[in-house]
Amino acid sequence: MSEYPASGPPPQIPPTPAPRPATTLRQRLAELRGPSVAPHPLDARALAALAANPGCKRRALLDAAGVNKAVLATALGSPAAFGQSQFAFMRGNAFEAKVKADGGTELLRLLYERLGGGCEAAPQEAQVPDLTAAGPEGRAARTALALREATAAGGWALLDHPMLALEVAGSPAYLEPDAVVVHPDGTWTVVEIKSFPMIDGSADAAKVGAAARQSAVYVLALERIAEKTGGARVGHRVLLVCPKDFSNLPTASVVDVRKQRAVTRRQLTRLTRIEDIAATLPEGTTFDPGCSPQELGQAVESVGAAYAPECLAACELAFHCREKSRVQGAVESLGRSVRGELGGLTTVGAVLAAAAGKEGDPADPTVAALRRAAALRAEALEGRAVCH
Ligand code: SF4
Incomplete structure (x- = not known):
């Protein structure tokens, strides 16, 4: 017996939807960022802040997707209250150019004075390899090659703004230290140039601490390259160059980043994989700045956060997350130590x-x-x- 009436056309059976084509993580992150939006680069400062709050999936996802959190915070009506002024930015750039002038002569003098160099004599000159290449992947590959070549050559080399790759929660982050110096004995030293003053040989402890955490991230990234480079060793003492007293003459001090390196390494391994976070999001979630504040608010709330007052100094979304945390009455908004008690x-x-x-x-x-x-x-x- 037929299940259909004897006369008239058979009922329309809706077609089975075609399976959604599998998207790669890169495509998924581009969708989250907004297809026409260029990724906001993840720098070592952001990575150090991410490592300081490994329980925050929201920040991990937004950073991996290259979402500009400052723009997002403004769209949500809670703009970030920190960042460098244009004046401070220009002053910092001018100071860095002065430190690196003449092929880095002054920089190498300071480095040799503070760290020695694995050789008898102070460097008279150093190779400054050309690191230009297309895109961050190309620049990272070019940097790795230059490091290997300089180590094999056995002389001094100054890599100006090299590009380093580090895998974070399963996706690559590209980082740009101010400089890396290759010593004749194969040691690689990270150089951080900051515009805050060093008065009577010491600088603001909080700023030095932030620079140390940032440098520790570079050290971790360099270690990945050094593992595949015979004779190379990454120094755990980094050179911090700052203006001397109230002048713009450079001076330097050595910062041991072993502790920060160990902490950052441990915290980065605790981050949830980005694929796993992205898989929990509702279909169509996007942080495209072209969306309405309501849509962006929903998208942000669809990812779990771990707010703590420390976020105020480290994350552009801090005011937004603090407000939500207060509305929920979460004790985390009072501080991690209070939460623990x-x-x-x-x-x-x-x-x-x-x-x-x-x-x-x-x-x-x-x-x-x-x-x-x-x-x-x-x-x-x-x-x-x-x-x-
Ligand atoms: S401010 Fe919000 S998004 Fe940023 S780290 Fe804190 S909880 Fe995470």
Whole structure:
């Protein structure tokens, strides 16, 4: 017996949808960024900040996709409050040009003075290989070749703005240190040139710390190349060059980045793979700056974040994430140490309820401490009211 009526055309059976063609990670990241948007380069500063907050999938994904987070934050109505002024940027560039003038003579003198060089005499001249090539991949390949050639030649070489590749969460990031010097004994030294002053031989500790974390990322990237280069060794002491006192004369100090290197390396291995984060996003998610603020807000909220007050100094989305974290009443917005002290209480509401005796197990030491603190506060306020 036929399942269809004897007369009339058979019902239309909708065609089976063709399977969606598999997209590569690169295509998927381009879709997320916006097809016509050029990728925002991921620099060592951003990578060091990413490594400092490895639990943040939002930042990992946005950085891997090359999304300009400053533009995104502005579109969301929470522009970033940090960044270099145009004046500071130009002053930094002028200082760097001065340090590297005459084939890097002054730079090499400072380096030899502070670090020695694996040879008896101070460098009189150094090779400055041409590192130009098309695209970041081409420049990274050219840099690797120049490093190998300079190491084999056994002399001094100054690589000005080399390009280094480092795999981060399964996708490549391209990094550009100010310079790398190859010593005659095969040591490679990272050079960071900063425009903050070094007064009486020491500079602002927070700025030096940030420069050390940034340099540690370069060291990690260089180690990947050195592994395949006979006779090469990456120095864990980097040269930090700054203006001396209140002049624009260069001076330098050596910063040991072994600790920062170890921490960054460990944190980068803890990052969730970008493919895995991208696979959890709803179909059609995009951070294209041409989208409306509502669409961008939804896209941003579709990726988990791990806000902490430290984000304010390191991530362009900090004001947006802080606002969301406060709305959710998350205790993370009060700081990681506070979060650690509060144990199983994850929201401000739960903490207040526990302190007021409305919720929580009195045997829990955190709950007991909160109740004791609330009682002391009430006592103090009562005493103040009596005095008045
Ligand atoms: S500000 Fe937001 S996106 Fe940036 S690191 Fe912090 S939580 Fe992640």
